[in-house]
Structure formats: C-alpha cells, structure tokens
Amino acid sequence: MANVVVVGAQWGDEGKGKIVDWLSLRADAVARFQGGHNAGHTLVVDGVTYKLSLMPSGIVRGKLSVLGNGVVVDPWAFLDEVERVRGQGVDVTPHLVKIAETCALILPVHRDLDAARENRDDGMKIGTTRRGIGPAYEDKVGRRAVRLIDLADADGLRARVADLLHHHNALRKGYGQPAYDAEELVASLLEIAPKILPYAAPVWRVLDDAMARGEKILFEGAQGAMLDVDHGTYPFVTSSNTVSGQAAAGTGVGPGKVGYALGIVKAYTTRVGEGPFPTELTDETGKRLGERGREFGTVTSRQRRCGWFDAVLVRQSVRLNGLNGVALTKLDVLDGFDELKVCTGYRLDGEILDRMPASTRDQARIEPVYETMEGWGESTYGARSWADLPAAAVKYVRRVEELIECPVALLSTSPEREDVILMADPFRG
Structure with a gap:
C-alpha cells in the first residue's frame, strides 16, 4: 500500500507540518483525521512562512486537502483561515479542499x-x-x-x-x-x-475513489500520541484519539488501506500546557533549548516546556502507533552542547520502569534515568546528507534508533522544506 499516515510521537509540536509538506510532494491528497483548530503547523516555503491550524499541509502545494469526519470544525475559524491563506497566494477552492459532511x-x-x-x-x-x-x-x-x-x-x-x-x-x-x-x-x-457548505463532501467516498485510481494518500494527524485521550498522560490530554489507528476511523477508510506509519519525533522533548514531563528542564539548559528551537505554539504562541530526549516515551509511542519509521526533527537545535542526555528509564519507589505508568499520581512522581552522550560543536543546520553531519551527531541518531527500537527514515536539520536527509521513502514502504 502506497499510503502513509503521519502522527506526532511525543506531546505534539514535533515539526509535523514541515514533514507532511515535504511528503505531500509525493502524495496526491492529504487527509486530516482528528483534532480541531487547536493544532498548528508552520511551513517555510521559499522564505515564506505559512501558519496553518485547520487546513491540511498539502494545501500549500496545491494538493487535494481533506478534513475527515474525525475533525471538529469551527466554521468561522475555517473561513478565516481560508482568507488568510488566499492572501498568501494559495488558491483555496471547494475543488481543492473537502470537509466531511458529517464533521x-x-x-x-x-x-x-x-x-x-x-x-x-x-x-x-x-x-x-x-x-x-x-x-x-x-x-x-x-x-x-x-x-x-x-x-x-x-x-x-x-x-x-x-x-x-x-x-x-x-x-x-x-x-x-x-x-x-x-x-x-x-x-x-x-x-x-x-x-x-460548498466544501462539504462524502470524504470517505472521495478518498476511496482516489485510491481506486491508484492515487497516494497522506493521512495527517494533529497533536501527539502522548496526548491521545486513551493512551496519553490522562487527564492532561487532548479530546481525540491521536494515534495512527484513528486515521481509518477519522476518514472512513479501512484500516488496511492506511499504509506506512511514520512518527514525527523531535531530537529533544517539549510539552505545552499542564501535565507530567519527566525530562523537563527548568534551568538555563531548558531555556537554551527553547530559545534555539523557537519553542512557541503556532496557534497560541504559548511557550513550550523543554527537556532532554525521552526514549521511554517515544518507544511506547512506537508500539502504540505501530510505527514503521520515524522522522527525527530539529537535530540542529542540539548544536553546540558539550554533552547531551537521553532518558532510558523511569525510577519510581526504587524500581526502574520501561514505560509511562498509567496512574496520574505515579506519572507525577517518576524520575528520569539518564544516559549521557557527547555533544558536538559543529553545525548540522541545513545538512542534506550523512556526510554533512559531525560524527557525534550520527552517533546520537543511531543511539536514538536503538533505544526507541525503530529506524529513522528522515532527518530534518532546519525549518526549510528541502533540508531533509532521506534514509527510507515512506511511500515506498
């Protein structure tokens, strides 16, 4: 199956917008399957910044863009976004954008x-x-x-x-x-x-017809797996299912048609809002990550909480989503750190855990167990091949792969759409 589903594999804000935009070049249609205009994608295309909150990222490339039945739609916010995107030269029409009539x-x-x-x-x-x-x-x-x-x-x-x-x-x-x-x-x-109403359509039929013609569908999720209403850090979660399985239910296609599952993973960890965050850094290091990563929400401009990479969290997300590969983003933000830390387990009452506990009380009490790695002084910004990366950066990526038990299919090194190192094309499995 040539289709791909993209989900956030942490607490959202992993850089899905750029990756979905990059992948949409290989797709014929992009379908959003859950969430509302609380989500946000920032795309940088030829120096122009597009801030999308409800519109699928494929719209900037002129691809068929679909809002599935799993999305909740504020009609006033949708029309405001249409006008804003049109003002940036994007041709938004009911021919190009379809909203499930049952939203x-x-x-x-x-x-x-x-x-x-x-x-x-x-x-x-x-x-x-x-x-x-x-x-x-x-x-x-x-x-x-x-x-x-x-x-x-x-x-x-x-x-x-x-x-x-x-x-x-x-x-x-x-x-x-x-x-x-x-x-x-x-x-x-x-x-x-x-x-x-001109945008309303039987989206399940639109997508089924597209697949019958052999077209490739990119299913786009919002937020992240650990904000899933069932599988996340409840009650500090969003109101929908954010895992890859929702791509089928949220658009009306059979689960066997969703295809390759790609998780977006930031090279460190961030979170917006309340809730547990085992690797959160409230010191100068956390501040440095936030400043270098420009960690402010696309939709709300709220400052994001920042911390070291949590491999336990991501490994759990890999399994929940059945991920075939991950896209590791914002590696360049780690440039210049003398040393880096990766969380490999949680300590709770003297016991080491290899998963996020389900209890809200326990989630607030766990302490991270860290592995320290060598940092790098060279720049990775804009790198487009492995040869452009410092040896320590390559080692960091390979260690992440080992700890999360999933290969890195794509590596993003800047906000620009073409600054991507491709190891495996998700559309080719």
Whole structure:
C-alpha cells in the first residue's frame, strides 16, 4: 500500500507540518483525521512562512486537502483561515479542499464552556487552548452535535440547536452565565452556511475513489500520541484519539488501506500546557533549548516546556502507533552542547520502569534515568546528507534508533522544506 499516515510521537509540536509538506510532494491528497483548530503547523516555503491550524499541509502545494469526519470544525475559524491563506497566494477552492459532511461543528457555546472550565479556581486546569474542541467532542459523543450537513436544512438545524442548548444552557446556569438564545445561534449558522457548505463532501467516498485510481494518500494527524485521550498522560490530554489507528476511523477508510506509519519525533522533548514531563528542564539548559528551537505554539504562541530526549516515551509511542519509521526533527537545535542526555528509564519507589505508568499520581512522581552522550560543536543546520553531519551527531541518531527500537527514515536539520536527509521513502514502504 502506497499510503502513509503521519502522527506526532511525543506531546505534539514535533515539526509535523514541515514533514507532511515535504511528503505531500509525493502524495496526491492529504487527509486530516482528528483534532480541531487547536493544532498548528508552520511551513517555510521559499522564505515564506505559512501558519496553518485547520487546513491540511498539502494545501500549500496545491494538493487535494481533506478534513475527515474525525475533525471538529469551527466554521468561522475555517473561513478565516481560508482568507488568510488566499492572501498568501494559495488558491483555496471547494475543488481543492473537502470537509466531511458529517464533521461536528465547534460553536460559540463550546468556546464559552471551555473557557469557563479553565477559569475555575476549584477545578483541574488542563491547559487547553480554550477554543471549544473538548466540548465539541463531548457533544459529538453525546449525540447532540450540530454537524456540517445540518446547515443545509434550516428546520432540522433549529431542532438540533434546541437539543444542544437544552444541555448547554443548564451548564451555563451552573457557571453563572446567561442562557444562549437559540434563534441567535441558528441565525449566525444560516448566515455562514452558504460560505462553508460548498466544501462539504462524502470524504470517505472521495478518498476511496482516489485510491481506486491508484492515487497516494497522506493521512495527517494533529497533536501527539502522548496526548491521545486513551493512551496519553490522562487527564492532561487532548479530546481525540491521536494515534495512527484513528486515521481509518477519522476518514472512513479501512484500516488496511492506511499504509506506512511514520512518527514525527523531535531530537529533544517539549510539552505545552499542564501535565507530567519527566525530562523537563527548568534551568538555563531548558531555556537554551527553547530559545534555539523557537519553542512557541503556532496557534497560541504559548511557550513550550523543554527537556532532554525521552526514549521511554517515544518507544511506547512506537508500539502504540505501530510505527514503521520515524522522522527525527530539529537535530540542529542540539548544536553546540558539550554533552547531551537521553532518558532510558523511569525510577519510581526504587524500581526502574520501561514505560509511562498509567496512574496520574505515579506519572507525577517518576524520575528520569539518564544516559549521557557527547555533544558536538559543529553545525548540522541545513545538512542534506550523512556526510554533512559531525560524527557525534550520527552517533546520537543511531543511539536514538536503538533505544526507541525503530529506524529513522528522515532527518530534518532546519525549518526549510528541502533540508531533509532521506534514509527510507515512506511511500515506498
């Protein structure tokens, strides 16, 4: 199977945008399968920076770009992004971009609820983007969501909104907020309907037809595996399944058609928001990693927490995702360090663990066990072949491969799209 699924293998922000953009040259279509506009990709193409939050990365290359049924869509945010990307010279049309007609929509009531929860003094702060993604998924599972296709039926839409607000207005009352007016919400949705409905399509059929023609599909995930609602560091996770298996469910294709699984792995570790982070560095080294790596979120501009590479975390992600290979990114950020550390295990109550424990309490208590490696003084920035890398950098990459039990298929050495060392083309298995 010539298709490829790309997922983040840490806590997100691994540099998926550049890798997906690079791979999209070899693909005929790019399909996003989960998440919302809480995700973000930064692409640098010929010196121009594109910041995407909902749009699949293939759009910059003019490839068919699909938002699968597993994505939750804020229609206003989507149309704003369309205009922003068009302003940079990208031709965004309903012919090029398709949204699954069954996508659940993110509405103003979802954003309000998200913010109310994060603002509580007596509640657990997850560190969400407050964009309504979690509450939208809740309504989807609760079978009261407004879906994209509902915008085509005014009477049906009113019934949907009434059912939705029966739930939300009770919550709003509990938070001391006024009830939301149903007709106001219906009116705003009917106003935007003609602008977004042209993008609606049976995405499962679009992709099936493409594969029947022998075309290659690149399935694109958002966030990272350790933010998966089932497999991540719960409850400090996102609201969807982020692992490779979701590519099938989130687009409507059979699991046997997803193909090669590629995990994106940063050469160190970062995390945004709350939650456990065993290798986090709050000293000058952590600050240096953040500054060199420009570790600020594409969507929120929040500063990312930084730490050494966690091989235990990535090895677990390799198994959860069934990864065939990884793309190691931001190797150049490690240039100039005298020594580097890699986490090879966790210590908990005197015992060494080889996996992330499931207990929230234990996750907060584990301590990293480090292996120290020699750093390098030479620059790896922009390297496009193994011969361009210092010997210590090659040794670091090979040791990472050993520890995570997965080969490095691609190595990224700068934000520029062509600065990639290719060891194995995922589209060729």
